[in-house]
Amino acid sequence: MFKSDRFFLMVVSIVMFSLFLVGCGNGEENQPQDEVVTDENEGLYIVTSFSILNDVVSEIIGDRGTVDYIVPIGEEPHEYEPIPSDFQKVSDADVFYINGFNLEEWLEGLVQNVGDVPTVEVTESITPIKLEGGDVDDPHSWMNVTNVITKVETIVNDLVERDPEGEEVYRENAAAYIEELEELDGWIAEQVEQIPEDMRVIVVSEDAFKYFGEAYGMETEGIWELNSHEEGTPSQMSRVVDVVRDRQLPAIFVETTVSRSYMETVSDNTGVDIAGEVYTDAVGVEGSGAETYIKMMEHNVNTFVDGLTQ
Incomplete structure (x- = not known):
């Protein structure tokens, strides 16, 4: 807007x-x-x-x-x-x-x-x-x-x-x-240790996991940096597609507050599945299993581990 x-x-x-x-x-x-x-x-x-x-x-x-x-x-x-x-x-x-x-x-x-x-x-x-x-x-x-x-x-x-x-x-x-x-x-630090070191890469639409990556030893990649800067230009999309291919990542992820279309395009162009939804800017609705900050973080970590240890 x-x-x-x-x-x-x-x-x-x-x-x-x-x-x-x-x-x-x-x-x-x-x-x-x-x-x-x-x-x-x-x-x-x-x-x-x-x-x-x-x-x-x-x-x-x-x-x-x-x-x-x-x-x-x-x-x-x-x-x-x-x-x-x-x-x-x-x-x-x-x-x-x-x-x-x-x-x-x-x-x-x-x-x-x-x-x-x-x-x-x-x-x-x-x-x-x-x-x-x-x-x-x-x-x-x-x-x-x-x-x-x-x-x-x-x-x-x-x-x-x-x-x-x-x-x-x-x-x-x-x-x-x-x-x-x-x-x-x-607990998060222990869970991340289960992911092979070369697979410790979080790929999402908005690069919202920089603090997480710095704290727990994971690389992060996003199509854009902030949702308020949202673009999804061909060059941005191409860069992320190249990252997923070059690193041979087994999974990518999509945020609950962002349109899935961008990551679906990345998935279509790499053949890599979206392993699940993660929470960045809001907790989950009632019944989601991510209704609190702690549950939200537990959900995210479990989703990362399950996706990146395939």
Whole structure:
């Protein structure tokens, strides 16, 4: 979508949200049924930018608050267009947690129109991997489990500042979750060892596994670097086809938030099967087996091992 189109949609959303607020002022009978209602006695109301971060925050806050997110599962967060109810969610929030690293450029515009809602980038203590050219941060830091542990520490410290009475709960929940994440980190390293060294290559549409590759000793290849840079040009396709052929890889993969058509073209031109779907920008829907960050990562690793050890 061209930038002018995005600007137009953003303006329309802001206008609709303003009209929505005016309508709310005309009496309770005009309030929509799905309006978020918060109560000071119900704890913090937290909004996150996307489902993966939502799951992480939920593990920390437990029953002491409510967590919601903006980008629906199944949609990629790079180019999501906010709708009026998104403005309402953020406006009602006690704090808005975002990934940062340029993942939510459009959401930053949203925040500017909902008042003084605190916005916290949970990657503030993480060193980014740069995309080709060296000027743009790769936002997919959650693909390295140790980065998620760092995010947990950032989030729990922020929560304690906002709700000191909940410190014991937050820190206990965070400690228990970090223990699970450390186990996951070690498990991933063990699983990757099962893949022959010359087959440790992840080929997908968006090169979203750079942090994973750096952490666990795998090479990564994508047709493009970010979904917001999506092109799929003949030269990009040809390069990936050559990689798959030259490395004689037994499998390629496709993301749940990207059209399968690109990787199907690679498969058709190489004779290499798509071994399965992997999760990059969102957790899975209910019943998928990838409903949480931990389950999502376990699914991805199992899919890589099964595909690359054929």
